[in-house]
Amino acid sequence: MNSEQHMLCTKALSFAMKKIAYLDFPAYGSLYFADAPLDSDLKIPFEQGFCVGPHCSPVFWNRDPGEHELHRGPSPNCGPWKDLTSYCRGLVDTGFSRLPKEAVNDRELLPHQGSIEDHIRLLNISREVIQKLIEDKRIQEAATPALLHPDFHKRNIYVSAGEPTVITGLIDWQSTSIEPGIIYARETTDFAEPPRVPVEDLLENEQYERELSKEQERELTDASICYQTYDVIMTGITPKLRPARLLDPTLFRLFHYCHTSWRVSAAAVRQELIELSARWTELRLEGSCPYSPTEAELTQHARDYDDFEAVQALKSWLRDNLDTNSDGWIPNDAWDAAKVAHRTTYNDWIETAKEAEARGEDMTVAKADKMWPFDAR
Known part of the structure; x- marks a missing residue:
């Protein structure tokens, strides 16, 4: 073309x-035929033989590939939702349902991922902050x-x-x-x-x-x-x-992250909360921000967020060089070549980490392997 x-x-x-x-x-929510096999209280009538029912995204139902055994089950709050307050409650409830069923060894995680306890705290804070945000007319008009x-x-x-x-x-x-x-x-x-x-x-x-x-x-x-x-x-x-x-993205990015906090990492959610807290007055939001990080939290977050950005940069570089997306999707006719390119790229990445570890830098082979975004090794 x-x-x-x-x-x-x-x-x-x-x-x-x-x-x-x-x-x-x-x-x-999601669109269904009016005679869909749903409980009547999960149907909100819509015109021409349709209704609005529960949200059908796999995120709400614990059906993302490879994650079925990890999380706690379907969200208890999949909609439909008649107003923004209910919708946002569903986001946070889903965030809790997406946390692991069992405790995770911190040594298995990168620092920016955060512990289950970190995520519980951030989700509770997010609930309070979002409730304040949706009182703003600009958010209401944009929702x-x-x-x-x-x-x-x-x-x-x-x-x-x-x-x-x-x-x-x-x-x-x-x-x-x-x-x-x-x-x-x-x-x-x-x-x-x-x-x-x-x-x-x-x-x-x-x-x-x-x-x-x-x-x-x-x-x-x-x-x-x-x-x-x-x-x-x-x-x-x-x-x-x-x-x-036309809105400043800082006003609504938290809505994108809170229901998938475990997947996107604690650092990603905390960054949005920190930016909102720092810019609350500048963004012309009423009252005070429910979240006010301590100096110790900010110091620790700066280190964690550096790791988070490094992972995002690696993902972006791999998407470009392997001609794929964030999930690793490759068309069938390019699969064999992509596997070879992936293996070469991974080996180079690990070799670079070995050299950095030998020099006494923060990067180690174990950390580099955890940062790799695809299952294949």
Whole structure:
């Protein structure tokens, strides 16, 4: 596809999502047929033979691959939820249900993961902070129930072989749910990701001009155009998403993390709480923040968050170099080559850790192995 086709395809996909986002719903949850085999108290009537029922994401039901035996069972609070307060209660209740069933040996965890006790404390704090946040009118206006595709990425999109700007199908709808707009606010699909190097730098920085090939320059320009196209449609002319996308992300990132705190780590949740506490007045929030970290907590968190960022940087680097996603998904025809590349990359990573450990640095082979995000070794 050429640059114009990329832009037109992005435009078509964005308008498809805009149509879906226009639908109005009476509650948060997932969409079911009215005669679905659910208890009547788990059905909120919706028009034309449908109802809103429990949230169908595997996160709420303890059905993520490989995690069934780890956690405590399905969330006791899967919805549907008629208001934002109930929805947020469901998030925190789910966070508790996703903690391990049994105590975990701290030596098996990276420091930034946090103990079960750390997560219990952070979830209780998150409950208090979220309750204060949802009293803010800006959050309320940005939390309108909205339906969007849950995994809106290139591998789930079909286009016409003869005219690639024509969308012929979207697949992978099984986790589709009705969420507050703030949950979808900052999602950017892979076909509209911001360019890694700003296009304006290509024009101003001679070093970039020397180092980047014409093909790389074209790809960066394409990425910039697609990102701007998607952003204009999602922010400018999609009413349910506009208030959320214009909000300072600090106001709503905690909603994204609290129900998966064990998976994302204690450091990730604590970072959001610390930033909210530090910027509470600047963000024009009423009263005082329920969370006020001590100096000792801040010092320890700084060390843990360095580890967290190192893991995220490793994941990002692996995604780029192995051409995969955060779950390690690889298309069938690329699997053999990806396995070889993965093995080589892992061996290089461990060898680097050995050298660092020999020099007496903080990185060790054991720590490097724990940081590796994929099961294969």
